[in-house]
Amino acid sequence: MIENKNLILAVVLSVAVLLGFELYFKNTTPAPQQTAETGQPGQPGQSPSALPGAPSSGAALPQAPGAPAVPGGPAPQATRTEVLAETPRVRIETPRLTGSISLKGGRIDDLILADYRETLEPDSDPITLLSPRGVKDAYFAEFGWISPAGADGKPAVKVPDADTVWTPSSKTLAPGTPVTLSWDNGQGQVFKRTYTIDENFMFTVAQTVENAGSDAVELFPYGLVSRQGTPETSGFYILHEGLLGVNNGELKEVDYDDLQETKQETSTGTGGWIGITDKYWLTALIPGKDTEVTKRYVYRKAGVVDTYQVDFLGAGVKVAPGASGAAENRLFAGAKQVKVLDAYEESLGIERFDLAIDWGWFYFLTRPIFYGLLWLEVHFGNLGLAILLLTVGIKLAFFPLANKSYESMSKMKKLQPEMTKLRERYGDDKVKLNEEMMSLYKREGANPASGCLPILVQIPVFFALYKVLFVTIEMRHAPFYGWIHDLSAADPTNLFTLFGLVPWPAPDIMHLGVWPLLMGISMFLQQKLNPQPTDPMQAKVMMFLPVLFTFLLAKFPAGLVIYWTWNNLLSIAQQWVIMRRMGVKA
Secondary structure: OOOHHHHHHHHHHHHHHHHHHHHHOOOOOOOOOOOOOOOOOOOOOOOOOOOOOOOOOOOOOOOOOOOOOOOOOOOOOHHHHHHHHHHOEEEEEEOOOOEEEEOOOOOOEEEEEEEEEEOOOOOOEEEEEEOOOOOOOOEEEEEEEEEEEEEOOOOOOOOOOOOOEOEEEOEEEOOOEEEEEEEEEOOOEEEEEEEEOOOOOEEEEEEEEEEEEOOEEEEEEEEEEEEOOOOOOEOOOOOOOOEEEEOOEEEEEEEEEHHHHHHHHEEEEEOEEEEEOOOEEEEEOOOOOOOEEEEEEEEEEOOEEEEEEEEEEEEEEEOOOOEEEEEEEEEEEOOOOOOHHHHHHHHHHHOOOHHHHOOOOHHHHHHHHHHHHHHHHHOOOOHHHHHHHHHHHHHHHHHHHHHHHHHHHHHHHOOHHHHHHHHHHHHHHHHHHHHHHHHHHHOOOOOOOOOOOHHHHHHHHHHHHHHHHHHHHHOOOOOOOOOOOOHHHHOOOOOOHHHOOOOOOHHHHHOHHHHHHHHHHHHHHHHHHOOOOOHHHHHHHHHHHHHHHHHHHHHOOOHHHHHHHOOOOHHHHHHHHHHOOOOOOO
16 A cells, blocks of 8 residues: 555654664774773884985884884883873963973873863863873874984984973963973084964964074974874764874875774875864864875884874975074864864864864754854853754744645545545455545545655754764753753663662663653654554554654753654644644544
8 A cells, every 4th residue: 555655664764763873873893992001102103104305315204203112011000190290391271271291302292171071070070182101091292303314324413302301481381472492402403392372272383493504404394193092982983083184175084993904094285184083072283284294194003002193294394504494383182162173274274174073974954053053052041942942943944844744644634534444445456445545645635655754854954963962062061951961961860760769770771761751752642643554553563663762762862852852842733733724633
């Protein structure tokens, strides 16, 4: 039967929306974990490669300077506080970042995000983004110079390395207060590195070389971000966590496990950026937008620990005697706030910097929904209210389409008595029954596929809103009212513990919060307004569907469940009005 096939199609589409996330998008394979602790990162990278434009003697692409390979067994670990105290440092103090720069090596290896905490608890630790080598999960950024090898095979110029101790111009780096580090190599060259930081998360690193020697020198500027250990990821295919960058206008995403197989990936282009991203945090190198650089994604197992690195190498800078050479690059280290990334993209000309956020396939829909939610939050003071108002706006946008669908569904409901008679009359003659049914639909202007239309319309919006709630930091820890303190997390209440009255650690599959329960009830009520299947088996399937959706949505972000529930209630009201207007019993 035509209506039976369309009913089955509607069920399949409905279930696909939810099961798609659970069975396809969710990666059930856990990310590889660090297997042992280590002391220092190794030198990620393979055999040396020739520099673009370098002399024939060649020079190595940037490595992690002075970082010896880790022995076969785990090395003793010092605490982060102990390692930080071992070296002299320049403090970093901004409204949004605190930390320090190590004067030994000149690395940015101590960074804490002042605005964000690990959990909702007010006394929870702030987010630690970067940590020095010598501690578990070391994560740091570094800039410097590479000198091509001379005739004797050694670097022609002594350049600063991981053991170089710099002299600072001041003790604190702050917005409006840059810090310059200086070092004399004793061979006629003086290296200076000036760090500047803004009110958000952008460092500017200006490197200069003053050549007081008798011969010209050529040096190649580099920048790198090194990460030790494979971090725990969310495990969802819809969210990229790992290495990424933009080169020649193309976004490249490299998963940790993929890089473990390929070991190294290289590309050359002008400008762009390259970095390592977590769900909400990003550390990215940004070469000069008019500078051609070689970018790399590198993996190496340092002892027993996975080590990842992104780096870039710029073109050679030739410095005549008595002259100076310079290179300026940037480092972003902080939260992936959409407006902050967009502002940097516009003001600094950083190519497609907004793609640091994984907007997904529905980019054209996800970003407008995100900005719509932010605009509504500014005017109404709560992201939960913004979701409710956005739902109303979406319903209004699709009102004519939905109205037509609900009118057709009302006609189908009104025709159910006649359809039952036709089944009884032609039950054994399927061909004749189909012909009579089609004649009835045509005569009354009813569409048996009308029930699929509202579902099809909602699917892209559902996916896009899910993306917004899941990947944008603006939704992290955003409260609603009552017990919902984080719209990006699942409803914390549970029916099976009597909403907290019974101290029972219920299995994950038996977690059913208040909002998912309300969603299931609203779906059941909406289903009762729709034409009911005359076939008993189909009727049972349709009765089971709200139960299935209720348990599937129980694990989804609360903001998405609130949207779905509110959307159901608006649909019920719209459909009820249309049915009353058409004289159909609701």
